[in-house]
Amino acid sequence: MTPIIEVRSLIKKYRVGTEIITALDGVDLQIKKGEFIAIVGTSGSGKSTLLNMMSGLERPTKGEIWINNILINKVKEKDMAAFRRSYMGFVFQSFNLLASLTALENAVLPLILQGMRSKERSKRGREMLKILGLENRMSNKPSQMSGGQQQRVSIARALINNPKIIFCDEPTGNLDTKTTKEIMELLTTTIKEKGQTLVMVTHDRDVAGYADRIIHMVDGIITSEENKGGVLVNEKVN
Numbered sequence: 521m522t523p524i525i526e527v528r529s530l531i532k533k534y535r536v537g538t539e540i541i542t543a544l545d546g547v548d549l550q551i552k553k554g555e556f557i558a559i560v561g562t563s564g565s566g567k568s569t570l571l572n573m574m575s576g577l578e579r580p581t582k583g584e585i586w587i588n589n590i591l592i593n594k595v596k597e598k599d600m601a602a603f604r605r606s607y608m609g610f611v612f613q614s615f616n617l618l619a620s621l622t623a624l625e626n627a628v629l630p631l632i633l634q635g636m637r638s639k640e641r642s643k644r645g646r647e648m649l650k651i652l653g654l655e656n657r658m659s660n661k662p663s664q665m666s667g668g669q670q671q672r673v674s675i676a677r678a679l680i681n682n683p684k685i686i687f688c689d690e691p692t693g694n695l696d697t698k699t700t701k702e703i704m705e706l707l708t709t710t711i712k713e714k715g716q717t718l719v720m721v722t723h724d725r726d727v728a729g730y731a732d733r734i735i736h737m738v739d740g741i742i743t744s745e746e747n748k749g750g751v752l753v754n755e756k757v758n
């Protein structure tokens with residue numbers, strides 16, 4: 521079976537003044553449909569850069585990224601937003617909710633961009649928020665919710681389109697241990713039911729423990745990966 525995500529010889533360099541920073545230094549990675557992958561590594565190891573490349577948010581310096589058999593390097597800038605909307609959902613550490621909108625309005629934003637009618641949108645939004653345990657918070661603004669509740673709204677927003685792939689960058693970074701566990705259980709159950717692919721950057725060992733496979737990054741390369749249960753399946757020696 522062809523992987524849903526394939527990264528080939530990926531290099532990303534940033535120029536800062538006169539200095540060139542190599543954020544990714546030759547990354548190869550294949551992710552199967554329905555897999556939950558955790559990407560771990562110290563701060564600055566290139567995790568977010570890799571995630572941003574795979575999700576088409578940033579362009580590589582060199583190398584290829586295939587999503588569902590489409591070479592996304594070749595997707596034109598003007599088509600990229602629509603491409604991302606139709607394939608992907610996103611969850612970030614800082615929730616990124618709009619402060620002036622209610623939980624329900626935030627959750628259904630992707631459906632507005634998609635042009636869905638208001639009645640159908642609300643119906644779907646309510647269903648999704650209910651799955652995430654927010655049936656009593658539909659009309660609350662972000663400032664009227666806890667961190668865990670806000671992150672559940674952002675997960676609802678990420679899942680509402682039923683995307684093939686969900687990208688999360690440190691989704692539990694601002695949450696306490698108990699809320700982290702709740703969020704991880706909700707997220708894994710929901711995506712496994714639907715066969716969705718989840719790619720999650722985290723520095724939390726316990727969070728990574730929910731994944732089917734853990735990718736370790738150091739200085740812009742993948743140094744090793746382990747399967748569930750901590751079995752080291754592949755270690756690169758330089």
Ligand SMILES: Nc1ncnc2c1ncn2[C@@H]1O[C@H](COP(=O)(O)OP(=O)(O)O)[C@@H](O)[C@H]1O
Nearest residue numbers: 534536541543562563564565566567568569570
């Ligand atoms: N937009 C940018 N401009 C310049 N340097 C960047 C940019 N984004 C990331 N970097 C650098 O690339 C490296 C990898 O960063 P990042 O992918 O954010 O790491 P991580 O998510 O693992 O903490 C770091 O050295 C970081 O400073």
Ligand SMILES: [Mg+2]
Nearest residue numbers: 567568569721
């Ligand atoms: Mg990061």
